[in-house]
Amino acid sequence: MNPVIIANWKMQLGIAESATLTGQLLDHCRNKKPAVTVVLSPSFTALSTIGGLLTGPEIKLGAQDVFWQDRGAHTGEVSPLMLQELGVEYAIIGHSERRALGETDTDVARKTLAALAHGIRPIICLGETAEERSRGQQEDVIRRQLEKTFRSAPPPTRNQVVYIAYEPIWAISPHDAADPEEADRMRLFIRRTLIDFFPADLVESSFMVIYGGSVDAENVTDYVGPGKYRGALVGKTSLDAQKFCQLIQNVGRKFTGD
Numbered sequence: 001m002n003p004v005i006i007a008n009w010k011m012q013l014g015i016a017e018s019a020t021l022t023g024q025l026l027d028h029c030r031n032k033k034p035a036v037t038v039v040l041s042p043s044f045t046a047l048s049t050i051g052g053l054l055t056g057p058e059i060k061l062g063a064q065d066v067f068w069q070d071r072g073a074h075t076g077e078v079s080p081l082m083l084q085e086l087g088v089e090y091a092i093i094g095h096s097e098r099r100a101l102g103e104t105d106t107d108v109a110r111k112t113l114a115a116l117a118h119g120i121r122p123i124i125c126l127g128e129t130a131e132e133r134s135r136g137q138q139e140d141v142i143r144r145q146l147e148k149t150f151r152s153a154p155p156p157t158r159n160q161v162v163y164i165a166y167e168p169i170w171a172i173s174p175h176d177a178a179d180p181e182e183a184d185r186m187r188l189f190i191r192r193t194l195i196d197f198f199p200a201d202l203v204e205s206s207f208m209v210i211y212g213g214s215v216d217a218e219n220v221t222d223y224v225g226p227g228k229y230r231g232a233l234v235g236k237t238s239l240d241a242q243k244f245c246q247l248i249q250n251v252g253r254k255f256t257g258d
């Protein structure tokens, strides 16, 4: 599986701004390393426009959330069927900014199931708060989040991919980036925990552990590379075409060795 770089534009850009940035990224990314999968996650309102611009294989379309029902009386929600209609292939689920508004591990589990059932690759966000970290509880938090997410969900099949994004909440910008060694210890912990839940070969074939939190073009390869995280979820830096493409190039080089 290719390493993956996912842009999370959060609620930062309207439709026209998203289209402008996508145009710039397409220009920059024509020369990107083909070995890196790039995903853009604009706001729901911009998905249709951005999907229309992403006609080639260079860049994929992602959503910032997905609901678990196909249709029904669910005011304000967006279903996996609706996302499918727009060509969405990836969905961020359980971002800490959504969990802070009340999203639970049970919601994350339902959304993960629904995404997989509709061929949308879930990007499940996990991470501890600064307070939990200061109490030394980061592993407990991550284990609980993983356990609750996968307790009710059947394991992915071998041709499905689940992305696990470790995003320590205290390292998401505007906070400072995490120490890469500390971040890597959590990667190993997540892997070990997944192997507690699923057969090791399934973890190998169907899970990709990626990193997020103040990742930029300069520091990305401290976290991402062979034997490290397999990709990154990028907020702030993804809003600048030149810096984001430099980040992608740097990751590509790390994996291809040139």
Ligand code: PGA
Binding pocket: 008, 167, 171, 172, 173, 174, 212, 213, 214, 215, 233, 234, 235, 236, 237
């Ligand atoms: P950041 O955001 O790169 O701006 O820290 C990452 C995220 O919240 O997904």
